[in-house]
Amino acid sequence: MSKAKGSVNCPFFALLSPLAARSTADGTGGRDAVQRCHGKISDVHTMREFDYLIFIGRFQPFHNGHLWTLQHALQLADKVIVLCGSARQARTPNHPWTVDDREQLIRMSLSDEVQARVFVVGISDRMYNDQQWLTEVQNLVDRVIAVDNSDVGSRQAQFRIGIVGPPRGAKKGNAEYLDLFPQWQRVEAPELPDVHASRIRHAFFDPDRGDDWPGCAALLPAPVFNWLNAFRAGETFANLQGEYLFVKRYRQSWATAPYPPTFVTVDAVVIHSGHVLLVRRRSAPGKGLWALPGGFVTPDERIKDAVIRELKEETRLKVPAPVLAGSIRASRVFDHPQRSLRGRTITHAFLIELAPTSEGLPKVRGDDESDRAKWMPLFEFNRMEEQLYEDHFYIVNWFLGQV
Numbered sequence: 001m002s003k004a005k006g007s008v009n010c011p012f013f014a015l016l017s018p019l020a021a022r023s024t025a026d027g028t029g030g031r032d033a034v035q036r037c038h039g040k041i042s043d044v045h046t047m048r049e050f051d052y053l054i055f056i057g058r059f060q061p062f063h064n065g066h067l068w069t070l071q072h073a074l075q076l077a078d079k080v081i082v083l084c085g086s087a088r089q090a091r092t093p094n095h096p097w098t099v100d101d102r103e104q105l106i107r108m109s110l111s112d113e114v115q116a117r118v119f120v121v122g123i124s125d126r127m128y129n130d131q132q133w134l135t136e137v138q139n140l141v142d143r144v145i146a147v148d149n150s151d152v153g154s155r156q157a158q159f160r161i162g163i164v165g166p167p168r169g170a171k172k173g174n175a176e177y178l179d180l181f182p183q184w185q186r187v188e189a190p191e192l193p194d195v196h197a198s199r200i201r202h203a204f205f206d207p208d209r210g211d212d213w214p215g216c217a218a219l220l221p222a223p224v225f226n227w228l229n230a231f232r233a234g235e236t237f238a239n240l241q242g243e244y245l246f247v248k249r250y251r252q253s254w255a256t257a258p259y260p261p262t263f264v265t266v267d268a269v270v271i272h273s274g275h276v277l278l279v280r281r282r283s284a285p286g287k288g289l290w291a292l293p294g295g296f297v298t299p300d301e302r303i304k305d306a307v308i309r310e311l312k313e314e315t316r317l318k319v320p321a322p323v324l325a326g327s328i329r330a331s332r333v334f335d336h337p338q339r340s341l342r343g344r345t346i347t348h349a350f351l352i353e354l355a356p357t358s359e360g361l362p363k364v365r366g367d368d369e370s371d372r373a374k375w376m377p378l379f380e381f382n383r384m385e386e387q388l389y390e391d392h393f394y395i396v397n398w399f400l401g402q403v
Contacts, residue, residue, distance in 0.1 A: 050077035051159040053187060054141060056123075056177065058085045058197070060097060061228060062105040063220050065195035070106070070118070072189045073164045079117050080164075081144050082106060083137065087122030088385040090289055091236065092341060093205055093244040109221035119144050124385060127336050127394040134180055162187045195219050204228065205244040246284040247341045254343075263340075265347040266307035267294035267392065269399045270317070272354040272361055275375040276396055279314050281389060282371040285341060291389035292396070293373070294347065303348045304328070311352075315364040315373040319354065327352045330399065339391045351399045 053073040059066055073080045087099040097105070099122035106120055121140055126133035142156055165178045167188040178186050200219060203212035217225045231237055254261055269292060270277040278290045293314040297306040308321050317324070330351040339345060354362070364373040376384070378400070385393045 048076055048078050049160070050162045050185075050187075052079050052081055052141070052145065052161045053077035054081045054083065054137075054161070054163045054181075054184065056083045056085060056137070056163070056165070058095075059102045059106065060086075060095060060197050061200060061220065062102060062109060062224055063195050063197060063200060065192040065219075066106075067109050067221055068192050069164060069189040070110075073187070074114055074117060076164075076187060077162070079119065079148065081141055082118060082120045083123045083140065084120060085123055086125050088124045090286070090386050090388065091240060092285075093201065093240055093247065094338075094341060096201065096204075096240050105221075105224050105227060108223040108227065119148070125394065127339070127391050128334065128398050129394075130180075137181070156183075161185070164189050166191050204232070205241050206248070207241075207245075243284050243287075243341075250285075250342055260343060263343060263345040264297045264303075265294055265345055266297060266303060266310055267292040267334075267347050267349040267395060268307050268311040268352055269349055269396055270311065270352045270354065271399075272375065273356045274378050275361060276378060276381050277315060277317070277364065278374055278376050278381075279366060280372040280374070282366070286389040289389040290376075290384065290387050290392075292349070292392045294349075297348075304350070307348070307350045314366070316366075317364050317373075318362045323354075324352055327354055329353045332398070334391065334395055334398075336391060347395075349395050349399070 053076060055070060055073055057066060070080060070082070084099045084102050086095050089095045091098070099120075103120040106118070107115060110118060121144060123133075123136060123140060126136070138156075141161070145156060145159060161183075162185040163178055163181050164187040167190065200216050203209050203216050220228070268277070277293060279293050281287055281289050281291050293311045294307065295310040295314070297303060301309070304325065308324050311317060311324065312321065328350050331348060333346060333348055335346045337344065339347075361375045364375065366372045381396065
């Protein structure tokens with residue numbers, strides 16, 4: 001399962017503090033179309049079916065389909081807990097907006113009277129550990145309820161809790177995660193047709209689809225559309241669009257193949273005295289992000305030979321190749337279908353544990369593909385999720401559980 005999965009790196013109580021609604025030019029924003037279907041939500045107290053409904057999504061960006069579901073949830077529950085996924089991933093064309101950005105988009109789409117009934121909390125991905133992600137979802141919900149009731153002793157069993165999402169039979173991957181929470185009653189919200197975040201992002205970043213972007217105004221709450229237009233004028237947008245176009249050209253280079261290729265790569269997780277070896281990427285994709293040393297396997301080499309070669313090339317690590325090969329403690333294939341924007345990319349990662357010596361950490365330096373190589377203390381690495389390339393943060397954490 002690949003759904004967004006831990007909490008953002010900011011004080012928890014700050015995350016739970018309801019924000020004031022953002023003012024909009026027309027005072028109603030993009031709620032009109034949804035309200036015509038659902039009816040305007042009032043905060044007049046009625047006995048609702050649930051105390052809390054949980055709504056999980058990435059909201060990249062928050063669109064009318066999300067608003068439809070959220071309003072449906074507010075009709076059925078006193079409070080809605082919105083879990084914003086991929087909360088600490090690095091910005092990419094697939095993850096352009098931070099959890100703070102997305103909370104702002106959500107709240108500017110809601111009326112003043114329901115703001116206090118909606119909690120927005122970030123949750124990080126756990127791409128290769130579903131049970132860890134499920135535990136973090138449960139913990140976050142438990143903590144929200146405790147804070148909301150000013151009672152750290154409050155427990156979920158005391159409340160009527162459900163989870164809202166697409167109906168069974170929806171597009172693959174959109175609703176499957178709901179079955180992972182049997183303790184919460186499932187609530188199916190009808191989906192708005194032809195509203196897809198991925199299509200909105202393509203229209204947003206692709207200059208060849210520039211004519212499609214104005215039409216997205218019908219798919220987004222009005223204040224969200226206006227906010228996104230302002231975002232397009234900034235440097236962050238320019239950087240993300242550059243990465244989007246790089247990936248587009250990369251994919252076009254093999255578009256005429258009889259079927260999409262599967263790329264094979266290697267990554268080295270080198271541990272030494274409580275440090276992990278990282279390189280900082282010099283160019284797109286992921287320019288400026290930290291990554292594991294690694295790269296593509298050439299047609300004439302074995303997987304293990306490739307990881308030693310890439311490690312030596314990218315870090316100039318002053319350890320002989322035979323010693324590196326003899327220090328391999330574990331290996332694993334990481335093959336999440338969405339792990340790379342470049343296309344289907346399967347990586348073979350190797351855990352290399354180097355023994356401490358009186359000489360300290362071996363010397364390293366970057367190369368043509370990485371402008372810097374560095375031994376990163378593990379305590380510092382654990383705070384760097386949003387600075388890591390692709391799924392490398394999750395790969396390292398998987399191996400750290402094996403050390």
